[in-house]
Amino acid sequence: MSRHWSTRDYMMRRQRGFTLVELLAVMAIIGILAGVVAGSISGLGANGQNAQIQSDTRIMETGADRFFNDSFPQTYPVVNPDTNNDGELDGLDSPPLPAGDVNVRLIDYDARLPQDPTKTFAPDFIKDIPNSAALVSYRAVTTTSDVFPAADGAPLIPPSNSRLNVAADDTETGAPSAIIFDLIMSKNRAAVELLKTQIPAGYIVGGQSLPTGAEVGKLDIFFDVDNPWKPGHILKVSAPVLATGRANKWEVSPNYATAVSESNGNVVDTVKGALQADGITRDPGPTLTHNLEISPATTETPGTKSLEIDRSQGSLVAHNESRETWVLKIFSHPDENDLNDPLITNPSLAAVYRWVNEEHSTIQVEDVFEAVAGRQALLIKGDPVASPTPIPTSTPVPDTTGPIVGTISPFNSATGVAVGTDIVATFSEKVTSSTVNGTTFKIEDDLTSPVAGVVTVAGNGLSATFNPTGDLANDTTYTVTLTSGITDLALNPLTPFTSTFTTEVLAAPDLTVSTPALDFGTGLTNLSFDITNVGGGSLTWTITDNDSVGFLGTTPISGDTTSETDAIVVTVDRSGLAAATYVATITVTSNGDIQRWHRGGIGRHASGRRTSPGHFPPFVGHLWNSWGTVLVPAGHGRGRRWERLRGR
Incomplete structure (x- = not known):
């Protein structure tokens, strides 16, 4: 028997709800879309912030130039x-200048x-303080007029202002290459x-979990001749790049x-070492x-190589202490063994x-x-043609230009140069x-006496070093x-070259003692003080009383002191x-000089009564060239008199 639906029944049947599976699927889709949109908005915000900082930097650089020109x-x-x-x-200022x-x-x-104090940088040269100033600290380099942002307090x-060049061992399509x-x-x-380095799409880099300790590359670090650890020398530190067991x-x-x-x-073991007191x-x-x-x-999307540089130990400074060159080589195969799976494979398309x-x-x-x-661009080429067209060659032009000296360290007319x-x-x-x-590269003092030393060539012939046999003389022009x-x-000759430099002046020896008075009281039998040379050279000293x-x-009663400290023990014999x-x-x-001072008194017991030692105001007299005046207290108590002694 056929059944007839009423219009109301039909409408109710069409308005039935969604199933649980349908609801969960829709919620999942909405969640994914929300995450994508949120990520996009976040990225746009960061990009917009950086763009605003760059725009404000240009505005302030222009304003700073106008201020400079008008002042x-x-x-x-x-x-x-x-x-x-x-x-x-x-470094004691804020921000510091390390x-x-x-x-x-x-x-x-x-x-x-300066000539019109009613005009200020803001708003007369820039319209207003930029909003980005709440995020960054703007600075100017007064020698170049550059303006740049930095973290507040940095x-x-x-x-x-670094520079990075990229090179490859092999530029053929599909080939493994370092x-x-x-x-x-x-x-x-x-x-x-x-x-951070963006790896171009099409390259295959890494992608395998290697055993811990497998060599995947090498790092050579060079510190230029302007380094503070061994000035005049290029220093090199090398280390392998090792796998950690994680892909x-x-x-x-x-x-x-x-x-x-x-x-x-020679080894220079203080590179990046922290300064002592x-x-x-x-x-x-x-x-x-x-x-x-x-x-x-991947073949469609680029990848990333991140190098995080550890600066948690050593000198802990925010700047490079010399010009540094880092040469990082990632091998084509782990352990440089061609039998291993390649670490890096060139793209398959020439581009x-x-x-x-x-x-x-x-x-x-x-x-x-x-x-x-x-x-940073690498040209990857296809396989060579089977029978390439010969490239015409020209007759080489003979080299008739001789070399010249590019740099010299110490630089010409330098003063205060260390004797070593x-x-x-x-x-x-x-x-x-x-x-x-030693004949073509020589050093002479101001009396034209030659300096003995050893000459070595480095850099595959691009530099030479004269290493004196001993220290140079102080306060001397070479x-x-x-x-x-x-x-x-x-075999073209070098253009002759000369330069001069003057070594540091050796400071005169200067005597100082750690304390001007010793008080033995009623029971002490020995005390000590220190003698230190706070000047230069060798301090020769003797002690009398x-x-x-x-x-x-x-x-002891005599000795020689350079920069170290000598301890002097003073003893008293109370017997008798x-x-x-x-x-x-x-x-x-x-x-260096003469220093005199009282060594405070000692007291003894008599009839059960303690005798207080005399307390004299300590005084140190300096007699340069062993001549001068020393004031010596001759009394004690509330009334004091002073004797003026002359000494040679």
Whole structure:
């Protein structure tokens, strides 16, 4: 029997609800879309923030230039960096200047035009303080007029300004190939903390979990001749890049105490070592672990290589202490064994592939990166043609130009040069090593007496070092000569070169003692004081006293002191002494000066009564050249009289 539905029944049947599976599917889709949209919005916000900072930087740079051009005398709208008013620009200021004065200053929005104080940087040269100033601290380099953003409170040093070049061992399509990253960082610039490299789509990099300790590359770090640990020498530290057992996570741990001079092969173990309390001596260099992480590319999407540079130990400065060059090579195969699966495979399509790089430095705001310039495009070519058309060749032009000296260290007319310095010359082209010797590369003092030393050639003929046999003389002017006897590989002679430098002046010895008075009281039998040479050279000293009773003794009574401290023990013999107060004067005579002072009295018991020792105001007299006046207290108690003694 057929059933007839009413219109109401039909409508109710069509309005039935969704099933649970349908609801869950819709909710999942909505969640995915919300995550994608939220991520996009977040990224757009960060990109917009960075774009605003870049725009504000350009506006302030233009305004700072206008302020400089309109001011008389010409000046930039900047803050005085000597915030503690001690007359020194150093790490005690806020923000600190850890590398000394490198001409970086905070922008001063209230800076007034010198000749017209009614005009200020904001709003007369820029419309208003930018909103981005709440996020970053704007600074100006007063020697170049560059304006740049940095984290608030970061040291007053310029941005990193690094350069990175990329090269490959093999540029054929589909071939395994090592990749070399050559990162150059300038001295007294912000140090790089994180370097990100975009791996072009089409490359196959990593992608395999290797056993811990497998070598996947090598890192060579070079510190240029401007380094503070061995000036005039190029220093090198090397370490393997090792797998960690986790896929695409590698690490490299250079021991900076193993740095070697490229000139003479000597170890310089203080590279990146922390400064000790004297501000001169350094600890041994640390071992730092730098981390590499690979996010592999695909044929369609690029990947990422991240190098995180460890700066947690050692000198702990925010800047590079010398010009640094990092040469990071990722091998084509683990352990450089072609039987292993390749680590890096070139794309299968012939094209130009760009390895884009950006960096984050010690002074940048968190998560803000700067692009790194350099030669970063690799041309990947297809298989060679079976019968290529010969490339016409031309007759080579003979080399008739001789080399010249490019740089010399110490530089010409330098003063205050350390007496242990080596002399390093670089050349415009490779020279013949056998022509660089003690005759063609020589050092003479101001009496034209030759300096004995050893000459070595490094850098495959691009530099030479003169290493004096002993220390040079203080306060002496030396002449460096490189003659035309030095030739390039085509036997063209060097253009003769001379320069001069003057060594540091040796400070005169200067005597100081740790205390001007000793009080033995009624029971002590020995006390001590220290003799220190706070000047230069060798301090020769002797000790005498005016003890006529015979109760006083000192050990030792003479010696030589350079920069160390000598401890002097003073003893008293109480046996046979009557109850009284005894006072003696000790004199330290040296080639630095003479110092006299009282060694406080000693007391003895008599009839159950304690005798208080005399208390004399300590006095140290300085007799330069063993001549002068010393005031010696001759009485004690409330009324004192003084005797004026003359001494030679």
